[in-house]
Amino acid sequence: xxxxxxxxxDNTDYPTAIFVVHTEYPRFIINLENDExxxxxxxxxxxxxxxxxxxxxxxxQATAFYDREISRYEE
Numbered sequence: 310x311x312x313x314x315x316x317x318x319d320n321t322d323y324p325t326a327i328f329v330v331h332t333e334y335p336r337f338i339i340n341l342e343n344d345e346x347x348x349x350x351x352x353x354x355x356x357x358x359x360x361x362x363x364x365x366x367x368x369x370q371a372t373a374f375y376d377r378e379i380s381r382y383e384e
Contacts, residue, residue: 315374329371335360339371 318328318338327341335356336349346368352360 315371317375317378327375329375331367331371335363335367337367339368341372341375344368 312332314331314333316330316332318330319326320328323340323342325342329339329341331337331339334350335352338347338349339345346364348360350356
């Protein structure tokens with residue numbers, strides 16, 4: 310089964326949280342309410358150096374995805 314690169318998620322246990330799930334490597338979930346990121350991968354020290362450079366870009370993409378999706382609901 311193929312998944313889109315990003316998915317929106319919510320949960321009634323977290324009524325104010327908005328989650329964006331990044332389904333490609335490196336997989337993560339970001340809570341846009343507080344910008345907390347949970348990585349779903351185990352990283353080596355070498356991976357972490359590369360991740361630092363990529364993380365900001367991926368988080369910006371996740372936020373842009375959310376903005377795009379919300380704008381489509383408002384149309």
